[in-house]
Amino acid sequence: MFYDPRNQEHGLPHSPWTAIVVPRPIGWVSTLAADGTPNLAPYSFFNAVSGLPPFVMFSSASRKDSQANAEATGEFVVNIATWELRKAMNETSPGYDAGVDEFAIAGLDAVAGTNVAAPRVKQSPIAIECRYNKTVALVAENGTVASSSIIIGEVVGIHIDDRVLVDGQVDITKVRPLARLGYMDYCVVSESFAMKRPAARE
Ligand SMILES: Cc1cc2nc3c(=O)[nH]c(=O)nc-3n(C[C@H](O)[C@H](O)[C@H](O)COP(=O)(O)O)c2cc1C
Numbered sequence: 640m641f642y643d644p645r646n647q648e649h650g651l652p653h654s655p656w657t658a659i660v661v662p663r664p665i666g667w668v669s670t671l672a673a674d675g676t677p678n679l680a681p682y683s684f685f686n687a688v689s690g691l692p693p694f695v696m697f698s699s700a701s702r703k704d705s706q707a708n709a710e711a712t713g714e715f716v717v718n719i720a721t722w723e724l725r726k727a728m729n730e731t732s733p734g735y736d737a738g739v740d741e742f743a744i745a746g747l748d749a750v751a752g753t754n755v756a757a758p759r760v761k762q763s764p765i766a767i768e769c770r771y772n773k774t775v776a777l778v779a780e781n782g783t784v785a786s787s788s789i790i791i792g793e794v795v796g797i798h799i800d801d802r803v804l805v806d807g808q809v810d811i812t813k814v815r816p817l818a819r820l821g822y823m824d825y826c827v828v829s830e831s832f833a834m835k836r837p838a839a840r841e
Pocket residue numbers: 665678679680681682683684685698699700701703704705706728729731732733734735819
């Protein structure tokens with residue numbers, strides 16, 4: 640099958656789009672509202688987008704609390720959502736009012752960041768502290784402004800639980816990060832393999 644999403648229906652019962660670029664890591668974004676209320680929500684349009692200096696992005700389908708808080712306070716934290724925390728992650732996803740603390744709803748502990756005031760999830764083995772860098776609006780060639788924007792953060796602190804470090808490396812089978820597939824589906828990284836890069840041919 641082929642379709643052009645600008646002007647053609649896919650003809651399937653559900654859009655295949657979010658089932659195609661997968662798996663998407665789940666950035667569990669924690670922020671502080673201007674009044675100091677902690678906020679936590681999962682974002683699967685999330686990724687690391689630069690090595691050194693490191694930057695991350697998440698994409699918000701409208702101007703949700705995480706985006707608004709990151710823009711207002713200049714900070715956010717991305718916690719890695721894991722298999723063990725899957726239920727708690729899901730409990731933080733309903734669209735609660737801005738004054739609601741999703742840490743409390745999901746029974747999670749909020750720990751103040753080291754280089755940012757935004758809290759991190761104590762139970763997550765990896766947390767990435769970010770300074771808000773910019774918001775990128777997405778505008779199609781025909782001028783249509785997407786409801787989604789990309790929020791970019793510069794990484795200013797990385798927490799790694801010593802328990803997931805083995806011989807100086809992050810052991811991904813101990814982290815067991817969750818990732819989003821299409822529809823209602825998820826996957827979890829529970830095994831890995833190594834492959835050496837070939838040398839360039841002369
Ligand atoms: C696994 C998962 C991934 C999600 N990814 C996104 C996403 O990438 N972008 C988005 O706008 N909403 C996403 N959502 C929905 C938000 O988590 C939801 O709208 C949440 O209420 C936003 O909270 P906030 O207003 O506190 O930021 C996702 C939900 C789940 C369960």
